[in-house]
Amino acid sequence: MMRRVLSVVGGICILTACATVETRLPVPSTSQLDIEAKNQETEAFARYLKMRKRLDNVSAPILAANAELCAKTRADFGIITHTKKTYPKHLRDAAARRLAAGDTHTVLFVRGGSAADTVGIKRGDVLIGDKDKPISATDKSFKNTDSLHIRRGGQDMHMSVKADQICDYAVVLKMSGAVNAYANGRAVIVTTAMMDFAVSDDELALIIGHELAHNTMRHVPKAVWNTVISGLATRTTRPFESEADYVGLYYMARAGYNLDGVEDFWRRLGVQYPKSIVREKTHPVTPQRLLAIRMTVAEVEAKRAADAELVPNYLPGKTPHYAK
Ligand SMILES: [Zn+2]
Numbered sequence: 001m002m003r004r005v006l007s008v009v010g011g012i013c014i015l016t017a018c019a020t021v022e023t024r025l026p027v028p029s030t031s032q033l034d035i036e037a038k039n040q041e042t043e044a045f046a047r048y049l050k051m052r053k054r055l056d057n058v059s060a061p062i063l064a065a066n067a068e069l070c071a072k073t074r075a076d077f078g079i080i081t082h083t084k085k086t087y088p089k090h091l092r093d094a095a096a097r098r099l100a101a102g103d104t105h106t107v108l109f110v111r112g113g114s115a116a117d118t119v120g121i122k123r124g125d126v127l128i129g130d131k132d133k134p135i136s137a138t139d140k141s142f143k144n145t146d147s148l149h150i151r152r153g154g155q156d157m158h159m160s161v162k163a164d165q166i167c168d169y170a171v172v173l174k175m176s177g178a179v180n181a182y183a184n185g186r187a188v189i190v191t192t193a194m195m196d197f198a199v200s201d202d203e204l205a206l207i208i209g210h211e212l213a214h215n216t217m218r219h220v221p222k223a224v225w226n227t228v229i230s231g232l233a234t235r236t237t238r239p240f241e242s243e244a245d246y247v248g249l250y251y252m253a254r255a256g257y258n259l260d261g262v263e264d265f266w267r268r269l270g271v272q273y274p275k276s277i278v279r280e281k282t283h284p285v286t287p288q289r290l291l292a293i294r295m296t297v298a299e300v301e302a303k304r305a306a307d308a309e310l311v312p313n314y315l316p317g318k319t320p321h322y323a324k
Contacts, residue, residue: 062205064165079137121150176191183212183219188215208252213247
């Protein structure tokens with residue numbers, strides 16, 4: 001048995017002579033292998049880039065439309081910057097080859113219609129910070145909100161343009177075959193497999209809204225605190241999941257996304273991947289949950305029809321965290 005495992009894994013043969021194949025197998029040349037490896041890498045890189053762009057395009061309106069409901073906001077010009085290290089290790093060579101990604105942050109995407117787009121910022125431009133040094137678009141030392149300083153072809157340019165204020169949470173793409181999304185208090189993380197599962201942008205917006213709500217409602221520290229107190233996390237995270245459903249639907253609606261497919265999405269996810277969405281095991285997609293979601297959609301639509309402000313209802317005596 002041991003011999004068989006070893007030979008399967010690495011062709012290592014011990015005790016007996018090596019077992020070998022009996023047919024004449026095709027043997028590609030080294031250069032053919034190199035070309036094929038590069039092609040696969042390029043294709044994987046293009047797929048990754050497309051997903052990042054989609055994630056940014058879908059999350060940007062959510063982060064912007066809910067700025068006044070977020071306790072923390074930051075300036076956003078509509079730019080994503082990158083370096084070689086921005087990418088998962090196996091895509092770094094392709095990033096360098098295809099987009100000249102190096103050690104200095106340069107502009108990767110300019111969102112259509114954003115502040116940066118209106119003044120003609122382009123891929124490859126270098127964003128210059130307050131200390132005359134290249135920076136990333138989300139650099140915390142970047143205080144300027146009414147102009148952009150860039151370097152293009154060795155020439156410095158100053159553009160007068162006002163940044164938007166958006167919720168200060170990153171939305172991150174994670175390479176993973178697990179259909180999953182989660183919040184860690186600072187960022188929303190969506191896996192590549194979840195990006196594939198969320199076929200429409202409305203579905204992706206639903207996921208982002210739900211996870212953003214976990215962050216804004218401070219569920220991560222609260223869940224830790226509850227664990228400390230009760231010693232049993234599963235008992236206390238369930239209401240947080242319901243709250244992320246409730247508040248997340250408002251976030252999504254405020255950004256103009258369509259709520260029609262919300263119930264179907266959760267049901268499909270629950271049926272196919274009962275353990276997706278971290279902490280979801282504490283609450284499968286139960287009838288109770290689906291009905292609560294249906295009631296929330298009705299609540300939001302009624303407010304929309306009445307031209308009322310689209311903000312979650314708070315319990316009597318509770319001040320919204322963003323108003324404190
Ligand atoms: Zn959740």
